Amino acid sequence: MKKPKIILTVIKEETGYSAYTNVQDNFISTQAADFEELKRNILEALNLAFEDKEISYTIEEIRFTYDLASFFNFYKVINASALSKRLHMPQSLLAQYISGSKKPSPTQTQRILKGVQQVGRELAEINFV
Numbered sequence: 001m002k003k004p005k006i007i008l009t010v011i012k013e014e015t016g017y018s019a020y021t022n023v024q025d026n027f028i029s030t031q032a033a034d035f036e037e038l039k040r041n042i043l044e045a046l047n048l049a050f051e052d053k054e055i056s057y058t059i060e061e062i063r064f065t066y067d068l069a070s071f072f073n074f075y076k077v078i079n080a081s082a083l084s085k086r087l088h089m090p091q092s093l094l095a096q097y098i099s100g101s102k103k104p105s106p107t108q109t110q111r112i113l114k115g116v117q118q119v120g121r122e123l124a125e126i127n128f129v
Helices: 035-049 068-074 080-087 091-099 106-124
Strands: 006-013 016-023 026-032 062-066
Touching: 006 035, 006 068, 016 035, 026 035, 035 062, 062 068, 068 091, 068 106, 080 091, 080 106, 091 106
Parallel strands: 006 062
Antiparallel strands: 006 016, 016 026
C-alpha cells in the first residue's frame, strides 16, 4: 500500500490547539496545550491509525494547514497591521478575521494568503552586506 499523504488542519482553541484530518475513511484528530505537544500527539494518532498497514510517519511527512487565527498565533513575526496596509484591507476587518469574530470569504482568504506568500518571497530574496 502506498503511504497516504497527510494534510492536517490546525486550529487555535481557547485552551490550546486541535488538529484533524480525514485519510482513507479514517478521521484522525487530537488536541494539546501547545504546538510541540500537538505534534507529538499527531504522530502518535497517525501511527496508531496506520499500524495495521505497517505504515509510520515522521513529522516532516505531515503538511499543516492553519485557520487565520492559528496562523497569526504561530507566526507572530507577521504584523497584521502592516499586512492589512499592504493588502489595502481595513485593519479592523483583518483583525476580525484573525480573532474569528468574522469568517473571510474564500476570495478574501486567498487575498490574505497571497499577501503573506509575497512577504515570504521578498524575505527569501534578502541578502545582508
